[in-house]
């Protein structure tokens with residue numbers, strides 16, 4: 001007999017993520033994998049050389065709990081330059097094992113039993129389970145296809161005495177939309193005079209198109225003073241597998257964040273931190289990232305323009321949404337599985353990002369791929 005004979009799951013509705021499912025299916029059927037969000041190209045050779053150098057220079061033991069200080073200092077300089085925001089590297093920046101860990105830690109450090117957290121759906125899949133594990137309750141404000149813009153009147157209706165947190169994500173995964181100055185003003189209006197804490201997930205800050213300026217909460221002092229800002233080196237430097245990110249927050253929030261961080265991670269791999277500190281000395285690499293991905297977006301959009309898919313606006317991230325309503329009336333999950341099996345291209349169904357699985361016949365392609373990969377995928381997509 002197994003012991004314990006029954007486990008009362010803390011996350012009874014959570015199964016294997018769609019990303020694992022679709023990547024496995026793509027592999028099984030030898031399909032081109034445009035499902036999971038990762039590049040199929042290598043990081044910059046300087047970054048690879050620097051991580052090797054760090055290893056040979058004996059940066060192989062525990063890094064400081066809050067992160068390698070020169071890296072935090074370099075990040076503070078970058079934030080000052082980009083967003084005119086002074087951040088103390090000693091007390092307001094913590095290096096984390098990726099953006100997902102930073103989100104989890106931020107949520108657990110402030111959310112208690114019965115606290116309410118407002119999320120925008122479709123939402124990145126880690127937010128709601130982290131809230132539930134902390135005993136909180138996720139309230140969803142749906143973004144409606146095809147614009148996926150925030151309806152601030154609806155947000156207002158969800159705010160109450162129990163609201164402890166609002167989580168925003170810009171540029172937004174999976175929709176590719178971007179919050180503008182009006183959105184930030186509305187967020188300020190709603191939170192001003194309250195104790196609401198914000199998580200601002202900005203992991204795609206350098207992947208934003210057509211000259212649009214990224215509206216980091218760090219640009220807005222009244223928002224910055226109540227925010228955990230989440231970032232990921234994985235997205236900016238094509239190193240999703242290295243799992244290094246960071247959290248910027250005012251001292252009082254960072255103090256609570258680090259109390260949790262030190263007992264579930266303690267410190268993050270040292271050699272990657274040393275290498276990221278070196279690569280940050282080359283600002284063109286992040287300043288030119290938007291142009292790099294815009295070229296990929298434009299190439300992919302042109303290549304599938306003649307297909308039967310209807311393409312949605314993509315203002316940022318490396319994801320392209322497309323509607324297949326002219327092709328099939330299957331549910332989106334069934335459609336992507338059949339597309340992977342029979343047509344050789346894997347994508348992600350958007351319904352999985354909604355709590356109630358809202359299905360608008362929309363799927364997500366990841367275009368962080370070599371041009372050759374995109375070309376082969378587009379040829380198959382145009383035959384569907």
Ligand SMILES: Cc1ncc(COP(=O)(O)O)c(C=O)c1O
Nearest residue numbers: 098099100124173203232234245
């Ligand atoms: C919106 C969003 N937030 C956070 C993350 C997590 O970043 P990391 O891979 O550094 O954990 C991702 C990764 O896909 C993401 O899309």
